[in-house]
Structures are given as structure tokens and as C-alpha cells.
Amino acid sequence: MKNQIRPALSLFIMLSVLTGLLYPFLVTGISQVAFPHQANGSLIVRDGKPLGSELIGQNFTEPKYFWGRPSATASSPYNAEASGGSNLGPLNPALKDAVEGRVKALREADPGNTAPIPVDLVTASASGLDPHISPAAAQWQASRIARVRGLNEAEVSKLIKQHTEPRQLGLLGEPRVNVLALNMALDGIAYRGAQR
Secondary structure, three states, X not given: OHHHHHHHHHHHHHHHHHHHHHHHHHHHHHHHHXXXXXXXXXXXXXXXXXXXXXXXXXXXXXXXXXXXXXXXXXXXXXXXXXXXXXXXXXXOHHHHHHHHHHHHHHHHHOOOOOOOOOHHHOOOXXXXXXXXEOHHHHHHHHHHHHHHHOOOHXXXXXXXXXXXXXXXXXXXOOOEEEHHHHHHHHOXXXXXXXXX
């Protein structure tokens, strides 16, 4: 029995040190050197104060701001501790009611806009934390933003274009707009994205 316990205990201690201490410290050290911005949460900081993260959406509700994708997280929108989708299937009446309510709210916020509403403005993402919307979803809101802020719609469209991120590596995903970065630009706050 002693002959079996000693090697097992030695292996347990060795693997615990290797996988529980050395490996995490090595990976953390490499990430801090190679990708410090991303390793520290991709935070957007102004005057030493974090305004948010490039990776987690924020709940903008004022008409003067672009609105992001709806969030299905529990207790509050964009709650990173409760990441997850609504898990409502396409035949679930609750999903239909939620989408209809969002469409109604968007139409009430901009009654003159009769264009079709992009789907990402009325459906939540799988994580409930998505900080991006499609360029079409941003453009759909441009008339409201221009009207409320007293801007020319062409100026707002130019900002959208400037903040549209391309597909990753030219292949992956779709072009997207980070809502926080775009709203910061509207407020005249300089934004320097992650150094890619």
C-alpha cells in the first residue's frame, strides 16, 4: 500500500505545482508582455478612470446615443456575471413578444424612420454581452442621433464609417461597430482602440 501511495502523492504534488502554479504564471506573464491591453480586460480608460471594456456592451438608453444589441442577462442588462442568452426558441411566444416590444420601442424613438429594423437591434446575442452592432444597425439609428444632437446626418454616417471594424483577418465574422467607441466619438471623447 505504501508503495502505491507515495508515487501517487508525489505525482499529485508535481502536477499541482506544474498545472496550478507554473503554467498559469507562465501564460499570465506571456500575455502581459505580448498583449497587455487584452490581458487586462481591453479597458477603455479616460483620465485614469475606466469607462468600460471593448468586449462588454453597455446599456445606452438615451436617444442621443447609439443603442446596442438587447441583452438577455439576468438582473440587469450586460451583466458579465450572468452571461448567457435567453435560450428562447423561434417558436416561443415570449421571444415573439420581446421582439415586438423592441420593434415598438425603436419605432417610437424614431417615428419618421420607416426603414426595416436590422435584426441585431431586436434580438439578443448568445452571450448577452455583445458590444457590437452591424453597420446597418448603426446607420438605422443615424437619423435619430442627428436630430437629437442637432447634427447633419452625413456627419453621423461618417462617424459610423470611421468606427466600422472590418472582418478579422479579412475573413472571419462580419464588419461591426463598437457602440461604446462610437458613442464616445459622438461626445467628442478621443478613443484609441486596442493596438492590434
